[in-house]
Each structure stands twice: as C-alpha cells, then as structure tokens.
C-alpha cells in the first residue's frame with residue numbers, strides 16, 4: 001500500500017469515526033475548511049491542554065491570554081502583513097488553474113530528489129553491507145547530476161524569492177519545463193503577488209465602514225498586549241505570553257486535508273528577552289519544544305529540525321520542527337527569533353512607548369522575542385496519521401480477522417475508557433452504568449451495550465480508547481471486571497475499586513508533563 005493510499009484511508013477513517021468532517025458537507029463542502037466531530041473535538045481539546053499546561057503550569061514566567069480575532073487594521077500595517085503577506089501565484093492559461101509558483105518549483109525539485117533516492121536505494125541493494133552512501137553521493141555520476149540539478153534550481157528560486165523577482169521565478173518554471181498537472185501545457189501567465197489575509201467590513205457603510213482583517217496569526221494579539229500583561233502581571237523579563245486561537249489565511253494551494261487550511265488554530269508563545277540574549281533563548285526553546293513532541297513517544301525518528309536559510313526580514317534565526325507525515329517530512333512547528341521587530345513597529349505606528357525598564361541594571365530597552373508557533377490542526381494530523389494502524393489478527397479458531405486501531409497516546413485519546421456489559425440482561429447493564437457513573441467524574445467514559453462484545457471492542461479501537469472494561473456475571477458475584485488494553489488486547493481481571501488508579505496511571509496528562517520536568 002502506498003503512503004498516498006494510507007493517507008486516503010486515514011481521511012476516510014476520520015470521517016467514519018467522527019474525528020473530522022468536511023465543512024458544510026451537505027452543500028458539498030467548502031475548500032480547505034473542516035469541522036471536528038465528536039471524537040475529534042476531544043482529541044483537539046486534549047492536545048490544547050497538553051500544550052497549555054506545558055507552557056503555563058511548568059513555567060512560572062509564562063502566562064496566557066485570549067485576544068480577539070478582529071484587531072485594529074493598523075496592527076496589520078505595522079506587522080507588515082498588509083504589504084508583505086503574499087504568495088507568488090501563476091495561472092495556467094489553458095486549464096485556468098492557479099498555482100503557487102514556489103510550490104510548483106518545490107515539487108519539481110522533490111521529483112529530482114526522489115530520483116536520487118531511488119539511485120541510492122538501488123546502489124545500497126547492489127553493494128549490501130559494503131555500501132557507503134556518502135561516497136556514492138560524492139562520486140556516482142548520476143547522483144552528482146541530480147544533486148547539482150536540484151541545488152541549482154533551489155538556489156535560483158531562493159534568489160528570485162529573496163529579490164521579489166517574479167520574472168525570474170516565471171523564467172525558472174519555463175526553464176524547468178514544468179507543465180500544468182491538469183492541462184499538461186506550459187502556457188503560463190506572469191507571476192503575481194496575492195495577499196493571504198481575509199478582509200471584511202466592520203460597522204455600517206452609512207457610518208463609514210472600517211476594513212478589518214481576520215487575523216492571519218495569533219502572535220499580533222500578544223504583541224499588542226505586551227504592555228498590558230507586563231504591567232498588570234508585574235512580569236519581569238524574561239517572560240512569555242501564550243495563546244491558543246483561530247487564524248485565517250486565504251491559502252491558494254490548500255490541500256493535504258487539514259495540513260493547510262483556510263481557517264485553522266495556532267498555539268503560539270512569545271518569549272520576551274533582553275537584546276543580545278535572544279540566540280541563547282532560541283536554542284533553549286528549540287530543545288524544549290522538541291522534548292515536548294518526543295514525550296508523546298510517537299518515535300524520535302519522526303521529528304527533525306529544518307533550519308531556515310532564507311530568513312524573514314524581521315528574524316535573525318528560524319527553524320521548523322518537521323514531522324514525518326504520510327506525504328513526507330513537513331513543517332509542524334516554527335521556532336523564530338523575531339528580534340525587536342514587532343514591538344518596535346507597534347511603537348512606531350501607535351506612537352506609544354513599548355519598552356521594558358530593567359530595575360536591576362537601571363536601563364530601558366525594547367525586548368527581543370523568541371516565538372514558538374505550532375498549528376493545532378497539524379499537530380492533530382501528526383497524531384492521527386501516526387496512530388492509524390491496520391492489524392491482521394488470528395482468531396481462536398485459527399481464522400484471520402482484521403482491526404483498525406488508533407494508537408493515540410493514551411493521555412490524548414478522545415475517550416479514556418468504555419464500560420461494556422457482556423450481555424444486555426441479567427442486571428449487567430445496570431451494573432455497568434453504575435461503574436461508568438462512578439468513573440465519569442475523572443475520565444471521559446462511554447457506555448455501549450449494542451452488538452457483540454467483539455464489535456464493540458473494534459469500535460473503541462477505531463477511536464483509540466485505551467481501556468475497555470467488561471462487566472460479566474462474575475462482576476455481580478465478586479465486584480471484579482476485565483480490563484482490556486487497546487494495544488496488546490490483553491485482558492486482566494481487577495477489582496472495580498482499582499479502576500481509577502489503573503486508568504489514571506496511563507491516561508493522565510500528569511505523567512506526560514512530568515517527563516518535561
């Protein structure tokens with residue numbers, strides 16, 4: 001099965017089991033906008049809580065806010081979004097399809113790199129244990145050609161993007177002989193800039209409506225509240241402000257399910273530090289954020305850093321944490337050293353003094369900022385795509401059976417346990433409901449009595465429930481139940497009184513947070 005097939009199955013599974021639905025589906029959906037269903041919203045809330053608690057509970061010097069989506073329009077002028085939050089777009093004249101010029105080129109480079117990987121794979125097979133990959137890449141004629149080709153295109157693209165030279169970008173697309181995937185032709189328009197912000201109007205037109213934007217990042221809500229929080233919270237630098245909230249971007253290349261959406265959620269933290277110390281803090285936050293991801297135990301090899309070569313004009317260092325999604329390693333989170341750009345800009349545009357007075361050194365300065373910015377939906381996708389597992393099982397009679405199990409980290413699982421009466425009679429449902437009613441104050445529980453016990457286990461596996469508690473006739477005699485573990489499917493018999501401790505041991509966020517210190 002190709003990774004593309006797996007990805008399609010994950011998307012179908014998300015819909016079938018109430019994780020994610022296309023928005024307004026009865027009207028055929030809306031491009032790159034999605035709704036979270038009954039299982040999805042629980043998983044999403046658990047991810048938010050894991051992030052929020054890791055920021056707020058584990059750091060005495062980080063506090064949270066929740067700022068409005070609408071902000072004064074000058075905010076976006078000051079931040080540079082009105083003038084520079086653009087994508088370079090190109091249209092194919094025959095298919096009338098619109099593409100991001102840099103994405104067309106990136107995909108072309110990826111195809112060359114795929115060819116290179118195939119050559120490496122073939123050589124590795126041929127030479128076996130004696131294979132030296134570095135030597136092969138440095139000496140094999142074909143490998144050298146592919147590397148050179150990809151490097152040359154990337155350099156030309158970065159150079160054109162850096163200089164905003166759209167003619168050069170178009171010329172590169174023509175030189176690479178890139179054809180439109182729909183029409184197959186190379187009949188391209190000029191490259192044009194397209195602003196990604198959604199605009200709307202506030203107030204009635206008679207009063208003179210104000211053009212406002214749906215925020216494209218949550219960060220600016222933090223910057224404009226820097227003074228409020230610093231003063232009212234009596235915060236001493238270094239300190240951070242965290243926020244979770246919706247962001248909106250009119251993405252042109254919106255695809256890969258919830259990877260690139262038009263309405264999405266961000267979890268951002270701005271950490272304010274003295275000028276000159278920012279690169280030390282940048283390294284610290286890179287490490288902290290990587291540890292946060294790895295504590296989930298999806299596999300350390302699934303993450304890697306990608307350092308930005310082309311820096312935004314306001315940054316003096318930037319890295320992404322990339323995750324191995326089914327469609328390859330892609331950005332999951334950004335860690336940026338944003339200098340004093342944003343606060344200085346807001347000082348300039350608002351005319352308000354935005355500085356910090358350091359009483360110890362008796363000096364005042366504009367703080368520098370390290371930002372950690374992660375897309376909640378992308379984080380959701382990393383969990384869900386890693387969790388999806390198809391298993392072939394052998395039944396007691398020797399025949400084969402299949403199950404799909406979502407191996408979601410237990411602390412993030414939407415439902416923590418299901419209480420299931422073995423049969424729908426003999427007082428078992430009543431006993432099961434009683435047990436569920438005791439546990440529901442601590443854990444998200446489900447009660448299910450419909451269909452055979454095997455079918456009910458499968459339903460819980462499909463949403464990633466770590467524990468199934470089965471109530472049988474023995475329960476009525478000695479107050480014991482069987483506990484079935486999702487991943488191993490092993491069952492153990494325990495006293496009902498032991499359940500809270502057993503379940504909490506595995507599903508509480510506490511053990512995850514403790515790993516982070």
Ligand code: GAP
Nearest residue numbers: 217219259260261264332333334373374375378
């Ligand atoms: N304040 C900095 C900022 O917004 P960004 O790299 O544009 O930086 C940060 O976005 C994170 O937000 C990304 O790493 C990604 O996880 C998420 N993100 C960005 N655009 C997105 C989109 N269209 N759909 C889903 N997530 C997105």
